Amino acid sequence: MPADAASLVIVNTCGFIDAAKEESISALLDAVEYAHARGARVAAVGCLIERYREELAAELPEVDLWCGLDWEPLLAELREAAGREGSRPGGPGSAAKLSAVTVAVPRRARPVSSYVKISDGCDRRCAYCAIPLIKGEYEPVAAAEVLRAARAALAAGARELVLVGQDTSRWAQPGWGGLERLLAELRALEPAPLWLRLLYLQPDGVDDALLTALARHAVPYVDIPLQHASAAVLRRMGRSGDGEAYLELLGRVRAALPGAAVRSTFIAGFPGETDDDADELLAFVRAAGLGAAGVFAYDAQQGTPAADMPGQVPPELAFERAAQLGEAIDEAASAFWAGLAGRSVDVLVERGTSRADGVSVGRCALQAPDIDGRVMLSGRPSRRGDLVRAVVTGSVGYDLEAVAGGPGS
Ligand code: SF4
Numbered sequence: 001m002p003a004d005a006a007s008l009v010i011v012n013t014c015g016f017i018d019a020a021k022e023e024s025i026s027a028l029l030d031a032v033e034y035a036h037a038r039g040a041r042v043a044a045v046g047c048l049i050e051r052y053r054e055e056l057a058a059e060l061p062e063v064d065l066w067c068g069l070d071w072e073p074l075l076a077e078l079r080e081a082a083g084r085e086g087s088r089p090g091g092p093g094s095a096a097k098l099s100a101v102t103v104a105v106p107r108r109a110r111p112v113s114s115y116v117k118i119s120d121g122c123d124r125r126c127a128y129c130a131i132p133l134i135k136g137e138y139e140p141v142a143a144a145e146v147l148r149a150a151r152a153a154l155a156a157g158a159r160e161l162v163l164v165g166q167d168t169s170r171w172a173q174p175g176w177g178g179l180e181r182l183l184a185e186l187r188a189l190e191p192a193p194l195w196l197r198l199l200y201l202q203p204d205g206v207d208d209a210l211l212t213a214l215a216r217h218a219v220p221y222v223d224i225p226l227q228h229a230s231a232a233v234l235r236r237m238g239r240s241g242d243g244e245a246y247l248e249l250l251g252r253v254r255a256a257l258p259g260a261a262v263r264s265t266f267i268a269g270f271p272g273e274t275d276d277d278a279d280e281l282l283a284f285v286r287a288a289g290l291g292a293a294g295v296f297a298y299d300a301q302q303g304t305p306a307a308d309m310p311g312q313v314p315p316e317l318a319f320e321r322a323a324q325l326g327e328a329i330d331e332a333a334s335a336f337w338a339g340l341a342g343r344s345v346d347v348l349v350e351r352g353t354s355r356a357d358g359v360s361v362g363r364c365a366l367q368a369p370d371i372d373g374r375v376m377l378s379g380r381p382s383r384r385g386d387l388v389r390a391v392v393t394g395s396v397g398y399d400l401e402a403v404a405g406g407p408g409s
Helices: 016-039 047-059 072-087 131-135 144-154 179-187 210-215 233-237 243-256 276-287 317-337
Strands: 008-013 041-046 065-068 113-117 160-164 197-198 221-223 261-268 294-295 344-351 361-362 374-378 387-396 399-404
Touching: 008 016, 008 047, 008 072, 016 041, 016 047, 041 047, 041 072, 047 065, 047 131, 065 072, 113 144, 144 160, 144 179, 179 197, 179 210, 210 243, 233 276, 243 276, 261 276, 261 317, 276 317, 294 317, 317 387, 344 374, 344 399, 374 387
Parallel strands: 008 041, 041 065, 113 160, 160 197, 221 261, 261 294, 374 399
Antiparallel strands: 344 361, 344 387, 361 374, 387 399
C-alpha cells in the first residue's frame, strides 16, 4: 500500500547506541511531518520508546501513539480502525477486518532470506550494554514457535533462514533439546531451507557440540562478537577470554568448518583502554583472518556500569582508534575474500539479471544478508531466489565477482 494512502504510519525505533537513537528520532520527525500533512497518525514503537517513553512523549507531543515493546495499544488501534472499516456499509467482513486497515509498510519483494528470532533479552550484563535494560532477561522462544515462524517464512518463499537473538548459542528448551535438535528440525522442514545461519554466538558458548551441529546443519559462517582482545579491557567489560584464547577458538572453528567466514564486532576506546590495549587489538585482528567485523567507537550508555567508570577515553581518541581498527579489518578481510579466487561457490540470487549489464547480485554462503558483501554474478541469466553454481573470478574489498558455471552447475 502506498504511504500516501495510509491512515497510520508506524516507526520502529532502536535505542542501542546514540547513532541509532538519533536516526530513530529523525525518522520519527520525518514521519510526523509526512503523515500529519496527509491526515494520518504516527505510532512510535520499539526499544528506544521502551527505554525513554516519558522523556520522548514530553519532547515530541506530535506523535500520536507510543508503544515500546508492548504492541497492545497499537493492536487495539488497528482493531478499532478495522472495526470502523467493517461497520461501514460495504465494508469488509470481520474475517478481513485487520487487512482493511490502511497501514504504511515498506513494499518488500518476496523474501530470499528471513530472520527468525530464537531468543530475546540477555542476562550477561556486559558493562557497556543497554540491551538487558531494554529487553530484560534472556528468554528463549519456544521450539514450536520458532518452527512455526520458519514454516511461514519458507512458505512465503524464503530460501535462507537466519536465526537471531542476543545470545543464540545458549538456546535450549527443557525436555525438548538444544540447538542441535532445533537446527536438525529446521533443516527437515518442507520446503527445506537451502541455508541455515546462526548469528550472535557469544564466544564462551561456542563449544565442540555447537560446532558439530553447525557443521551438520548450517552454513560455514560464524558470527562471534569478541569486542576486544586485551584481557584487561575484556574483564572491565565483564567478558571472558583474551586474544590468545580467541585465536585458539578461531582455530577450532576452522577445524570444524573448513573455509568458514568469521564475522565479529569490536569496541574501540572502552574506559581504561590504553595505547597498548589498542595495539593488542590491532595485532589480534591482523592475525585472526576475519571475513568481516563491525567496529564501534565506545559510546557511553546511560544506566550502564561503564558510563561511570574512571578512565573514560576522549571521544576523538576513541574515534581515531576505531578508524585505525576499521582499516586493519578492511585490509585483513580483503585478503580473506581475495583468497577465494578460483573457488566454486553457490550464489543465492537476490537481484535477478539486469538487462543493462547482464549481471545479477547475490550472496554466497560465506556472506550474511544485510551486513556482509555481495557476489556480482555474470555468465548466465538468473532470477531472484535462484541458487547458481559459480566460480569466483575476483574480489573488490568485501564483494566477490563470479561467473556462473563450474563443477556441479
Ligand atoms: S552479551 Fe551482548 S546483548 Fe548481552 S549484555 Fe553483552 S553485549 Fe549486551
